[in-house]
Amino acid sequence: MSMVETDIDAVLPRLAAAVNQRIGFRPADVMGKIASSLAGLAMPDRYAYTQRLAISPPGDLAWSRLVEAMLVHETYFFRHPAQIELLCDQVLPELDARRRQAGRAMLSAWTAGCSTGEETWTMALVAAGARVGSAPLPMSILGTDISETVLAKARTGAYPRLHALDSFRAIPAWAAPHFTGLSEGRTWTVPAELRHAVSFVAHNLLDPPPVTGADLVLCRNTLIYFDEAAKRRAQGHLAAALRPGGVLVLGAADTLDDPQAFEPIEAPAATVYRKLA
Ligand SMILES: C[S@@+](CC[C@H](N)C(=O)[O-])C[C@H]1O[C@@H](n2cnc3c(N)ncnc32)[C@H](O)[C@@H]1O
Numbered sequence: 139m140s141m142v143e144t145d146i147d148a149v150l151p152r153l154a155a156a157v158n159q160r161i162g163f164r165p166a167d168v169m170g171k172i173a174s175s176l177a178g179l180a181m182p183d184r185y186a187y188t189q190r191l192a193i194s195p196p197g198d199l200a201w202s203r204l205v206e207a208m209l210v211h212e213t214y215f216f217r218h219p220a221q222i223e224l225l226c227d228q229v230l231p232e233l234d235a236r237r238r239q240a241g242r243a244m245l246s247a248w249t250a251g252c253s254t255g256e257e258t259w260t261m262a263l264v265a266a267g268a269r270v271g272s273a274p275l276p277m278s279i280l281g282t283d284i285s286e287t288v289l290a291k292a293r294t295g296a297y298p299r300l301h302a303l304d305s306f307r308a309i310p311a312w313a314a315p316h317f318t319g320l321s322e323g324r325t326w327t328v329p330a331e332l333r334h335a336v337s338f339v340a341h342n343l344l345d346p347p348p349v350t351g352a353d354l355v356l357c358r359n360t361l362i363y364f365d366e367a368a369k370r371r372a373q374g375h376l377a378a379a380l381r382p383g384g385v386l387v388l389g390a391a392d393t394l395d396d397p398q399a400f401e402p403i404e405a406p407a408a409t410v411y412r413k414l415a
Pocket residue numbers: 160161162209210211212213214217250251252253254257282283284285288341342343344357358359360
């Protein structure tokens with residue numbers, strides 16, 4: 139092993155700790171990916187490069203590239219249909235009744251860690267009345283992610299039908315009418331009427347929330363990569379974004395950090411959490 143490689147081995151844990159500080163991921167889980175990223179660099183002096191990473195600010199291009207290599211962007215429309223059905227059948231009608239009582243014009247939703255936008259657009263379809271017989275709900279929806287790369291795709295709202303594991307792998311029968319005529323090789327584009335109430339901005343879940351007074355916050359399949367401290371901090375931000383009575387939707391593998399602040403709303407295969415006053 140050369141001297142340079144030995145030095146990289148020494149610097150890897152420091153870089154993994156810096157990644158943990160910046161995006162919350164468990165250091166042990168990112169070491170392999172960091173090593174691969176460094177190995178793939180053409181730059182002759184990788185050790186100097188790692189030193190630069192250790193001191194450069196969050197917006198630095200080298201950092202953005204490294205962080206991007208750590209991220210998992212797996213997502214698809216109508217993921218966890220049981221949760222979506224619970225939202226459609228019970229949660230959203232209740233939230234909308236409260237909104238009308240309070241004389242507010244719109245519900246406000248935040249999908250945090252939205253990746254390429256399928257989850258955010260799913261909520262827009264749901265609000266537009268995706269569930270048969272439901273009336274459209276006025277709902278503004280903000281999608282956020284730390285990755286500008288996926289946000290650029292989310293904003294296009296264009297999704298190709300590729301193969302069995304593409305964005306359309308879990309469309310429930312009741313939502314299928316939104317995707318009629320979609321065959322392999324074709325692209326589904328978000329209908330124009332859904333776009334006016336949806337926006338996407340970059341946001342790191344370790345930073346204070348980009349919204350307050352939200353009725354609904356989704357953060358699914360994202361906190362599973364965080365260590366305990368980062369998860370606590372991110373969940374604190376999700377909770378702070380919600381108005382009292384607002385509802386938090388986590389991924390199936392996530393546990394609530396502050397259960398006293400919420401009451402569960404349960405369906406046979408799904409649980410979401412209402413923020414207590
Ligand atoms: C596996 S995807 C989940 C997408 C969607 N929520 C779903 O359930 O299908 C996780 C997303 O979280 C984003 N992410 C990871 N760490 C983040 C952080 N610290 N702040 C904001 N987004 C983050 C990733 O870029 C990725 O797009």
